[in-house]
Amino acid sequence: MLFGREAELGLMAAFARGAPEFGPVLLFSGEPGAGKTALLDAGAEQAERAGRRVLRATALEYEADLTYGALNLVLHPLLDQLPALDEAHRHAVAVICGLEPGPPPAQLLAGAAALALLTRVAADRPLMLVVDDAPWLDLASAMALAYVARRLRDAAVRLLVAARSELENVFVRSGFDAHVLPPLSERSADALLADRFPALPANVRRRIRAEALGNPLALLDLPAALDADPRPLTDTLPLTERLTALYARRLRDLPGGTRELLLFVVLAGAENSMTLEQCTRMPTGQDDLAPAERAGIVRLNPRSGRLEFRHPLLRSAVVELSASEERRHAHALLAEAFRLDPQRRAWHLGQSASGPDEDVARLLEAVSGDLLHAGNSTRATAAMLRAAELSPARADRARRVARAAYLGSHVTGQLQAGPRLLVDAQPEPDGAPSLAAVTAAAYQLLNGEGDASSAQRLLVAALDALPGPLDAADDPTVEALHTLVAVGFYAGRAEFWADTHRQFARVLPELPELLALLDVAFGDPARGDVSVVGRLDAALDGLRFSSDPVRITRVATAAAHLDRVGRAREPLWRVIDDGRRGGAVAKEIESLFLIGLDAWVRGRWDELEQVVDDGLRLCDELGYALTAAPGRYLRAMADAARGREAVADEAAEQLLLWAAPRRLYTLAAYASHVRCLLQLPHGRFESAYRHAASVSPAGTLQPFLPHAVWLVFDLVEAATRSGRTAVAAAHVRAAEEAGLGLLSDRLGLLVGAAGALTDPADWRDRFDLVLAASGAERWPFDRARVQLVYGEQLRRAHAPADARAQLAAAVDAFRDLRAAPWAGRAVRELRAAGGIDPGGDELTPQEATVARLAATGLTNKEIAAQLYLSPRTVSTHLSRVFPKLGIGSRGALRDALERRRH
Template sequence: MRLLGRDDELAQLRAFVAGAMESGGSLLLSGEPGVGKSALLRAACDHAVGAGARVLSAAGVEFETDLSFSALNQLLLPISGEIGHLAAAHRDALTVALGLGEGSPADRLVVSTAVLLLLQRVAGHGAALLVVVDDLPWLDRSSAEVLRFVARRLVGTRAGFLAAGRTDEESLFDHAGLPAMVVEPLGTHASAELLSRCYPALPSIARRGILAQAQGNPLALMELPVAEYDPTADSARGRLRSHFAARVGRLPGRERRLLLFAALHGSGDPRVLAAAGGEPDGIDALARAHQLGLVRPTRGGFDFRHPLIRSAVVEASTGRERRAAHERLAEGLADQPERQAWHLAAAATGPDERVARLLVRASRWALGRGDAANAVAALLRAAELSPLAADRGRRVAEAAYVGADVAGRIRSVPGLLEDSRRLDPELRSSLEVAVAAAYVLINDEGDVDTAHRLLVKAIEARGGRDATDRALTEALHTLLTVCWFGGRTQLWAPFHDALARLEPNPPEVLSWCAATFADPVRTAAAVLDDLDAAIAGLYEESDPVRIVRIGMAAFFVDRVAGCREAHWRVVEDGRRGGAVSSAILALIHLCLDDVFTGRWEQAQNLAEEGLDLCDRHGYRLLRWPLWFGQAAIAAYRGNAREATSLTESMIEWAAPRGVRPVQWYSCHVRAVSALGECDFERAYHHLSAISPPGVLASHVPLALWGVLDVVEAALRTGRHAEARAHVEALWVAGVAGLSPRLALLTGGAEGLLADDDDLFEQALNVPGSERWPFDHARVQSLYGERLRRRGATSRARSHLDAALDTFTRLHARPWIERARRELRATGATRRLTGADRALTPQEMRIATLAATGLTNKQIAERLSLSHRTVADHLYRIFPVLGISSRAALRDALNSLPSGP
């Protein structure tokens, strides 16, 4: 039957299918429930099959949103035989995700890539392929993320992706940037024609009432005339739901039972349903349901005519019937333990420890895939089913910890902790409660000392030595973080004692973090080989928590570069609503790595994104590393006012809470500002507050960042003994062996003290040291100054010129001026060149808009930036253009060279 009033939509769909069969592509349909999206999808499928394409289809199911990869399983089951042709990594990842094989959960990116390769293979070795997905808002999150990844990458293949969602329900596809088509209600003429075709004898007065109530919705037009009047229904949709429920009520018991299996399982595949319910195959088993218009036949079985019917089937069943259906479905899912656990949980009538344990296992799987929301849901349901109060409280506490540590739900944690204590008053000193409570204390209030006492007491009460005790190792990871934020050496003793007691050996990641993040000067060297191997293997890692912990271990030994790709995966997952806390930590690592490697514009953007996540989700403690990143860039670029404002905010928050590292980071920023202004006495004072010269303070890893700064400030202020002591301390500790960056800075410090050209040359030639351009230019500049004072003018100019180029590219204004002064002292007359004056495209846009008189806020809105970013850009633009006010912008821009 021709779809009335849909000629334009059908023409667009036919054109899409034809294009997708040739070169791939994606299209999303959206519209209100009942507007005809599913009918358009079926028409597109029929057209595709008629054109020789193969169709794979799936639909989101309201009752399966907690089952990871359930929709993907439904979609790919017909081509599961092709999975064996994929490369081993992709084959294994996909078989585990779909429940077709056993193994560790794979990274979401690997699974997504495997699905893309599978679809490309199927489309490339036969007929073109059309993937059709209905009811996007009801897809389980794991499937939705994979399909969104795939949909954005089909251009250039012979596979198309066509899907439909509802305008009243959000989905992950809403902001995916895919081509979209809105399915509008039928016009007046088409609505009247459809109603007349379906009900030619309908009286005029009833016809007018139906047309007015349906408002062009095709489903309402076809069903309302035969729907009984329901005074409780306040809308056409409400009347339809009541109408379908009444039809379901007229079915024989056997058919209602079979429809219930289909609704709860999410599939009308008769083979699956027969295995679960013992029903005969085929649509013949649903003759009455078919006659009443509740289901329609498909190539593989049957489907509900509309999602409202699926909901009506479930609502019309009794609790006993639903539990029985879930139990029978679970019996057929022994090879899919996660799905089985949820069906058993739905079937449970009371506490059941076996099911609770299956749900805890399901939560581990979900967490390993980065699906923190489902992990929390599984733990809370496991708590409900736990017979013992102690187990209930412990599982609620674990849900609280996962919610705070991964899922971005820190604001819900106090309520969950209160629930756990109510369930088991004896739980107060348990590890699970202590870890969750400590996380809230340090991330919200910043109460380091109380968090430390809670954790130490709980760890000691556990008295455990088992390195496989997950609760114990999680507590130690949290204690490590608390000790680091406390910044006092005495806090570390209980952590190191507990770590040493673990048998047979502490978990690797915990050991690496303890060695490189706590006190890298003394303990990092012994684990660097193992850490490097772990970083190299991050490409196949899926657990966001493990990824950011390896990034933490890499941080102070300058190995974040190898973690960046994995960290970006964590950030992308967080952007999609996944592991939010892990995403913030990944943003911090990426941001600060960008600060030190000279990608300052990107660092600013990452800092703003991270701060927004912190504010939205309540992670107050995690704001200050991002403030530090912004403050450091401001200091490097000579924006003293902004640097001071940010460090004051950091100290104002941290000082009353005893978070000492914040004060060290603030001192580092102020020292950088002072060095840029050649105020070496002030720089020496701030650096000494971090770690005294000649000492690399215990458990103060930040002391590594100032190894060159301390020596320069000491020498410039006449403290030669202190400079000598510091270089000796660096040599004794073997700091240069920890990373190329530290070798560069240590070599520069030794060269300053020893007046030895070879030491400078060796430092500048350390393999990989150029990755840190600002530090490299610092050493070049200092070497150039030394050569100038010795009369080696030509060599001095070479190094100073190279340093000036780097500082100019970075817009590091104070260092530009220092390098220029030294160049002038060599007799060079290098003028401000076009390259020196060049603005980045972003800066040029901002400067041009500012020259027209727009405010920073107006510019920010037009360019989708923050007003702080605009102000920062202008603060750098003015000295580059040689001006000091906005009024001079127009003339300065007009004077720029127009060509290269």
């Protein structure tokens, strides 16, 4: 299968069939590795299927001086037809093929003889001549084949030719146009990698895609080179011998000074972040650049003063062709040049070292943290591993390898590589593992296996072994406590949090601000107060100029239950973009789900589905099983709200099945919330109440299970509608006493509406108050739900006109969200109040036609073609049809239309 070459395959198929619009030659050109040979192979197969006999010749550079060598390959299979030619042509072919002695025939005679033989053979069966690497044809063969091509008069003989675009070839000089093979699109490149290397981690696949720039050979060879090189991804990728030969051809002919300059440029990152003047303070000079520019290897950007390589893999080739001693020497000079830049100096010192060196290892360890805070997570991991390699003491080496394993799994998405590194992180046989190793192992257990209990035991035991209070700047301890908070969140059990708070008090009595925020705002917001909101807002404001993916995601996570993730959208997108470039992929996953959470509460459900699906795909590819749970919850909530009930219920079941044996109460709460939301729009309040109360019993806000905060309104609505008014009132009191309504505008809307539902006296004033509150319109789904229950109350209180106003607004909001089940409930209430559906439930003629065609299984594109519409218009019609029919998916169209017909 040739990915991304559909257009070229179509051209060759028509050419092989003898389509009249083609001339006698179809010529493809492209850069080395563009897939020309694979394309010719496919063309040969197509020609044989079209009934043609295929003759092949591959030109070789070392045979360029062999007279008629390539023509010999073409004509040799046809020698059985030699007696049918006249004597002059017969003798010329016999000499070319080595059957008879004599001097090589003149080019004109050779061309005429070849034409005569090919025409004779094609009279019995059409021919396809396939010529690869045309620029390497020996001159005599090239002239003879060009002679044949220019004199063919029908489609019985055709030539399929490939040539490198940077080299001249005889067919272009003879006037035949070349079809240039473009690089593969990003989508085709990704499909090729996924097909050939399905186990390749997503961040590695992205990096390969970026470096290969759509070159098929590079896409196929780079994974093999990476598999043979266990080092983490750094500035240049390792190359196979074939790729090195391909991209190094021009480099070997450069003067020594030019190659030295290019090596300095690559190792210094001059083409990314340095001007050439800075780089050429090295022993080489700027004049040495000219040969590389003339060879088309680099160009100088006149605006930035930085170099641009013609292809990213040329950078790798520069490094591959250098000797290790040359690289160490260059790094030593660069370390001196960057003596005022601690990060770069430490990096180059580490690369220039030839043996263990604790001073350099210590510098690299410190720089690793700086690089992480600066957003360069990939190099941070590489620096820590290099520090481990340079560590003379085994204990230091083990600790640093463990830290690299933690960074890899926690930040860069290399969870599956963690166990191998942790094996190398073992200290002396009788020594205890470092806190860094325990933290990495606990993170691995939690996010890979979902084993919160084992992760907690490991962390508590390691923290108990530490001496008394430590400095809050002790990074390993802080990371261990952050991991303990994550364990407590997913476990959702009070005893886990009791151990966590015991460790806080014993090990770090003065918690860092971010850890303190996560403990309260994220771990148990019901025990927070308004001061938490101000501290959280200050932390969110501080993200404006932050590049640290760990800090950005942790602050945004702390904001999750207080509906403030929206204030971190821009920093979160920076993290996502970095992950898509192959950087902090694990943080990219978390950021995608955080953006999805903000999209859920703000009614941007199309965005939710896109970002959450992206995150879930990464989780599946990289093995982040538990990390996927929030994404699966959000996707199920959107599916439930939009009427994809079977899908949502199955997702809830899977969450529950995964949570039960591991006793992960938070995942069970996710499942209960989804199922509660499935029941409410259909009036199944008894079942909805059971699901909501399973998360937090009525009248309480379950400690250390923050999901209870999000279910207050759901529980109160289900309780009041199922006749549990006293229970509902008790739950409202618990929420009000906890001050939930003061923690965010959205919680204020929902807690206020819950209070109105349970207030028999002033309910109208209270509903009016919460709906008029500033910012209520920012939460369209929640606001519409409040309008719905308010309208229902008004109708039951015999105020139909006021009820209709609220219910009509709810119908419009639900339809804008494509929340079909909720729109159906609101429409039923509106009709009961004597109102008319503002959107109407009658299908327009156009909508009816689109619906009937969609019910037959046609795609939007196929429907658009039949009705002379755009696919977007078809999609718009269907988005209006679904709520009118009271359905949430295309699969329900046929039954809904049948019911309407009857």
